[in-house]
Amino acid sequence: MRRVLIAAGLAAVLSTGAAWAHHSFAMFQMERSVTFNGTVKELQWTNPHTWLQVMVEQPDGKVIEWGFEGQNLAAMRQFGWTRTTVKPGDKVTIVGSPARSGATLASLKTITLPDGRTLAGILNVGRAGPPPAETFTI
Numbered sequence: 001m002r003r004v005l006i007a008a009g010l011a012a013v014l015s016t017g018a019a020w021a022h023h024s025f026a027m028f029q030m031e032r033s034v035t036f037n038g039t040v041k042e043l044q045w046t047n048p049h050t051w052l053q054v055m056v057e058q059p060d061g062k063v064i065e066w067g068f069e070g071q072n073l074a075a076m077r078q079f080g081w082t083r084t085t086v087k088p089g090d091k092v093t094i095v096g097s098p099a100r101s102g103a104t105l106a107s108l109k110t111i112t113l114p115d116g117r118t119l120a121g122i123l124n125v126g127r128a129g130p131p132p133a134e135t136f137t138i
Contacts, residue, residue, distance in 0.1 A: 025069070025122065028097040028107040036066060036106070040090040045083040047072050052108060052121075054092065068096055068108035070121040079120040090114050096121075 038056035050070040057063050070076055086092060091114055096106030108121030 025097075025107050027099055027101070027105075028069075029100055030097045030107065032097050033095050033109065034098055034106065036068075036094045036096060038066070038092065038094070040086045040088055040092055041065060042088060043083065043086050045073065050076055050081075050108075050121075052086065052094075052111075054094065056104075064104055066104045066106060068094055068106050068121065070108040071123060075123060076121070080117075081119060085119070086111075086113065094121075 036054065036056050038054040041053040041055055044051040044053070049072060052068040052070065054066050054068060055063050056066045070081075071079070093112040094106075095109045095111075097109065099105040110118055110120055112118045
């Protein structure tokens with residue numbers, strides 16, 4: 001029995017590194033800030049991170065679904081978010097950092113809502129780099 005408890009404790013300690021590691025925004029080019037204008041498709045109000053799906057018109061005119069990763073629910077609430085902050089059809093402006101892989105994913109640095117309010121979507125937005133130099137507009 002003692003061996004089982006020691007093994008379980010060791011497994012719990014060793015697995016925490018993997019859990020902390022996945023909470024990184026390293027997959028995004030955080031030194032870049034891009035402005036995306038689009039229409040909300042869906043807010044996934046879940047832990048460990050929220051996701052906002054937005055239909056964004058690319059520079060070539062094609063409309064593509066982008067996924068924007070925000071913080072966990074507790075942090076999003078501190079930023080002023082609720083599960084009803086955005087709804088499908090809302091026109092929004094997002095500043096985010098695109099994925100390093102080139103996938104249509106980005107971090108959710110800030111969002112400007114239809115009523116004009118701007119909310120953060122990740123921590124330490126002020127250290128994220130220069131003002132947006134690129135814009136995708138719908």
